[in-house]
Amino acid sequence: MEAMFLTIGTLTTVAPFELTGKGQLFAIILILFGFGLIAATAAFVGNMFLDGSWIDDYRRRKVQKDLKNYENHYIICGHGQVGQIVADELHGNSLPIVVIDKDEEALARCRDMDVMCLDMDAMEEENLLEAGLEKAKGLISVVNRDADNVFIVLTARAVNPDLFIYARASSKGVEKKLYRAGANHVVSPYASAAVRITQNIIRPTISDFLGSAFSGNGEGIELVLEELKIPDDAPFVNKNLMDSNIRKDFDLIIVAIKRRDGTRIFNPSSLEIMHKGDTLITVGPQLNVDNFLESLSGKTN
Numbered sequence: 068m069e070a071m072f073l074t075i076g077t078l079t080t081v082a083p084f085e086l087t088g089k090g091q092l093f094a095i096i097l098i099l100f101g102f103g104l105i106a107a108t109a110a111f112v113g114n115m116f117l118d119g120s121w122i123d124d125y126r127r128r129k130v131q132k133d134l135k136n137y138e139n140h141y142i143i144c145g146h147g148q149v150g151q152i153v154a155d156e157l158h159g160n161s162l163p164i165v166v167i168d169k170d171e172e173a174l175a176r177c178r179d180m181d182v183m184c185l186d187m188d189a190m191e192e193e194n195l196l197e198a199g200l201e202k203a204k205g206l207i208s209v210v211n212r213d214a215d216n217v218f219i220v221l222t223a224r225a226v227n228p229d230l231f232i233y234a235r236a237s238s239k240g241v242e243k244k245l246y247r248a249g250a251n252h253v254v255s256p257y258a259s260a261a262v263r264i265t266q267n268i269i270r271p272t273i274s275d276f277l278g279s280a281f282s283g284n285g286e287g288i289e290l291v292l293e294e295l296k297i298p299d300d301a302p303f304v305n306k307n308l309m310d311s312n313i314r315k316d317f318d319l320i321i322v323a324i325k326r327r328d329g330t331r332i333f334n335p336s337s338l339e340i341m342h343k344g345d346t347l348i349t350v351g352p353q354l355n356v357d358n359f360l361e362s363l364s365g366k367t368n
Contacts, residue, residue, distance in 0.1 A: 071095065130183060131197070137183075138202040140165055144189035144219050145210035146173035149235055149256060153207055158182055165198045190215060192222050200226050208250075209235040217241070217248050224249025291353045292322075299343040301363055309337035317359045319351040 072091040075081075079102045140163035143150055150166070150173075157164050158180060166177045166184040177184035187194040189210065200206070200223060208219040216234050223232055234250040236242045242253045267274045297304065303311035313319055324332045327344035341347070349356065 068092065075099065127186075130185060133183065134165065134197065134199050137163060137165065137199045139163070139204040140199060140202075142167065142195070142198045142200060142203050142206045144168075144206065144208045144216075146170070146177060146184075147209065147211060149209040150207075151176065153209065154180070154182060165203075167194060167198055189219050190222075192226065195219075195223060195226065200230070203227065203230060205231040205233065207233045211237075213238050213241045213244075217244050220245055220250045221248040289352060290350055291356055293349050293351075293356050294325075295347045295349055295356075295359065295363075297341060297343055297345045297347065298363060301341075301343065303341055304343045305340060307338045307340050308335060311341065313347075313349075313359070317351070317355045317362075319349045319355055319359060321347055322350055323348040 068088050068091050072095055075095055075098055079098050081098050081102075141157055143154055143157075143164055143166045146154060146166050146168045150168075154164060154166060154177070164182060166173070166182055167187050167189040168174060168177075168184065169186065169188055171186075174184050174186055185194065185198055187197070189195065189208070195206075206219075206223045208216045208223075210216055210219065213236060216236070220232055220234050223230055231252075232250045233252050233254065234245045236245055236253050236255045237257065242255065245253045263274075303313070308314070308321060313321065321335060322333070324335050324339060324341065325346040325348070326332070327342070332339060349359075
């Protein structure tokens with residue numbers, strides 16, 4: 068017993084001290100248990116640093132904590148070619164977004180943009196719930212497979228009946244299935260591209276003008292088409308367009324007015340009355356739009 072006690076103390080670098088037989092037995096058990104616990108802890112910590120899993124755990128906990136405060140945000144399922152454009156536009160307009168994707172390159176792009184992202188499968192309902200589906204304002208499903216888009220839309224609509232859902236359709240006939248699944252708006256990138264090519268051929272002057280005016284690349288007129296909801300305390304509520312001086316003070320063109328009940332008035336006359344809750348469709352430089360918003364709410368868009 069004494070020899071075993073001295074050997075274990077030497078191997079574990081615990082200095083032996085004077086004990087009786089029973090004390091030596093207790094010390095042996097305590098030394099072995101403590102040394103084993105320290106060795107296991109060191110191996111676990113070392114393994115975390117070597118494979119980098121602690122970074123993923125930290126990111127996951129941080130994302131889960133931040134998502135608790137998210138509401139009225141947009142969930143983007145898929146960060147491919149279409150998803151990147153959507154994420155860039157929404158993020159550029161300071162709208163809160165959460166991206167769900169399994170591709171590591173896509174997640175790295177989101178982190179570089181400082182965009183909230185989840186390394187998950189958007190097909191699973193619990194993953195959509197973790198992204199804040201119940202409190203979200205909209206969902207954009209732009210994964211590569213049409214069948215996956217249909218399933219995501221169906222799941223999201225069942226969880227949140229009030230959610231506004233956008234979806235992508237790559238194949239012919241999928242649009243109807245997406246609408247039946249619960250999508251509010253379906254876009255086909257290939258059909259849109261074909262229409263634009265046709266318009267460029269048939270009406271090249273109009274296409275060139277629209278391209279230069281709304282491109283946002285620093286060339287041309289740099290106009291923006293914006294929708295502005297009239298707040299209840301706006302100074303021009305119950306006034307006509309002429310008396311509101313929107314054109315005179317902000318150099319904005321009112322293309323249309325959407326009433327609160329959904330009625331649309333295209334190219335309204337100068338005597339058209341504006342009511343609280345109406346939405347103005349305007350065209351003008353971005354700076355003028357920002358100034359108009361500042362005059363309404365005291366802050367820029």
